[in-house]
Amino acid sequence: MVKINEDYQKLQGSYLFSTIAKKVNAFAEANPDKKIIRLGIGDVTRPLTPTIIGSLHKAVDEMADEKTFRGYAPDLGYDFLRHAVCENDYRARGCAIDEDEIFISDGAKPDSGNIQEIFAKECKIAVCDPVYPVYVDSNVMAGRAGDYDEAAGRYSNIMYIPCSAANGFNPEIPQEIADVIYLCSPNNPTGAALTKDELQKWVDHANANGSVIIFDAAYEAYISEADVPHSIYECKGATECAIELHSFSKNAGFTGLRLGYAVVPKALVRGGVSLNSLWARRHATKYNGAPYIVQRAGEAVYSPEGKKEIKGLVDFYMENAKYILEGLKKAGYTVFGGVNSPYIWLKTPDDMTSWEFFDHLLEKANVVGTPGVGFGSCGEGYFRLTSFGSHESTREAVDRIVNI
Numbered sequence: 283m284v285k286i287n288e289d290y291q292k293l294q295g296s297y298l299f300s301t302i303a304k305k306v307n308a309f310a311e312a313n314p315d316k317k318i319i320r321l322g323i324g325d326v327t328r329p330l331t332p333t334i335i336g337s338l339h340k341a342v343d344e345m346a347d348e349k350t351f352r353g354y355a356p357d358l359g360y361d362f363l364r365h366a367v368c369e370n371d372y373r374a375r376g377c378a379i380d381e382d383e384i385f386i387s388d389g390a391k392p393d394s395g396n397i398q399e400i401f402a403k404e405c406k407i408a409v410c411d412p413v414y415p416v417y418v419d420s421n422v423m424a425g426r427a428g429d430y431d432e433a434a435g436r437y438s439n440i441m442y443i444p445c446s447a448a449n450g451f452n453p454e455i456p457q458e459i460a461d462v463i464y465l466c467s468p469n470n471p472t473g474a475a476l477t478k479d480e481l482q483k484w485v486d487h488a489n490a491n492g493s494v495i496i497f498d499a500a501y502e503a504y505i506s507e508a509d510v511p512h513s514i515y516e517c518k519g520a521t522e523c524a525i526e527l528h529s530f531s532k533n534a535g536f537t538g539l540r541l542g543y544a545v546v547p548k549a550l551v552r553g554g555v556s557l558n559s560l561w562a563r564r565h566a567t568k569y570n571g572a573p574y575i576v577q578r579a580g581e582a583v584y585s586p587e588g589k590k591e592i593k594g595l596v597d598f599y600m601e602n603a604k605y606i607l608e609g610l611k612k613a614g615y616t617v618f619g620g621v622n623s624p625y626i627w628l629k630t631p632d633d634m635t636s637w638e639f640f641d642h643l644l645e646k647a648n649v650v651g652t653p654g655v656g657f658g659s660c661g662e663g664y665f666r667l668t669s670f671g672s673h674e675s676t677r678e679a680v681d682r683i684v685n686i
């Protein structure tokens with residue numbers, strides 16, 4: 283009899299979005315006349331921009347001609363894209379990253395879920411609380427998380443770094459030392475962003491203790507403040523302790539196209555082994571490369587026209603973020619995020635729990651958001667709204683919320 287991977291049985295994650303879907307469906311069925319506005323899920327809504335579409339069409343035509351047809355992509359990505367990433371995201375920012383340290387992938391979710399494979403099972407993992415659930419769940423599947431404590435809402439072997447209003451929802455360096463530390467800045471779900479000085483402290487901490495930081499920069503394009511770094515490699519010594527993950531989803535709208543990359547510096551060595559070589563081996567064995575046409579679309583993101591258009595997309599969503607932030611503030615809500623991030627993180631009013639506020643908002647304003655507690659126990663009493671909607675629906679949602 284085949285035995286399943288029992289660690290999968292310890293997963294709790296699907297509870298959040300399935301519960302949301304159930305509640306919203308039940309409400310919609312009972313209230314067919316109500317127009318529900320969804321500001322819950324972090325998916326983009328704007329179409330791909332003309333330059334991206336042009337590059338996709340051109341690449342598709344190349345695939346139709348035997349002289350330019352491409353089969354398997356190189357495992358680690360096409361040189362044209364690794365070059366564009368390296369020049370624009372690193373060298374232009376003074377970061378000493380080489381093209382062979384960049385691994386093109388199909389997104390930051392797969393990378394953030396898969397990266398744990400190159401670490402030993404007994405490694406101690408640290409995550410922020412609240413947190414993007416993939417970091418925790420992928421370690422649960424790998425058997426690294428221990429047992430789930432229902433009452434605490436936490437796994438016994440995972441180290442949780444509490445993020446609260448008191449520290450601006452940025453993690454503070456803990457006493458206990460972890461082997462692998464997941465950081466996400468700008469943050470999903472809280473919208474908080476670490477300044478360069480704050481991030482430098484994490485880099486120094488990791489270097490002093492031999493830890494490795496997995497730095498998820500999926501929302502880098504939303505940074506608006508000058509003291510917030512766009513890459514962890516802007517910090518001194520980061521190439522010796524950090525892996526960085528990027529996505530084309532939230533800047534260029536590739537959530538459906540799928541493209542991202544990981545940076546694993548050659549200087550990042552543990553136990554005498556370069557993690558770059560481990561990740562290259564993993565990629566070569568388990569991954570057959572992002573599609574040629576999508577990598578060409580990724581290259582177009584870095585063209586002068588592409589950059590202008592991508593800025594237009596980010597500005598569009600950030601206009602929504604500003605509207606939500608200012609509207610809720612004016613109405614007396616305590617709100618965070620929305621400045622370097624498309625997420626608005628609000629304190630629920632009248633000491634409501636996250637789920638009580640979810641029900642309240644759904645019933646009274648017909649607006650769907652995400653209960654903060656779904657991202658970790660420190661998210662209790664908070665609520666996430668996203669700015670990825672249209673201007674019209676976002677404005678209507680805010681107007682409804684403030685008029686409850």
Ligand code: PLP
Pocket residue numbers: 324388389390391392394414466470498500528529530531537541542
């Ligand atoms: N990392 C974080 C923190 C996210 O919030 C998300 C998406 O919501 C991702 C990664 C996923 O990125 P991708 O679409 O590139 O897989």
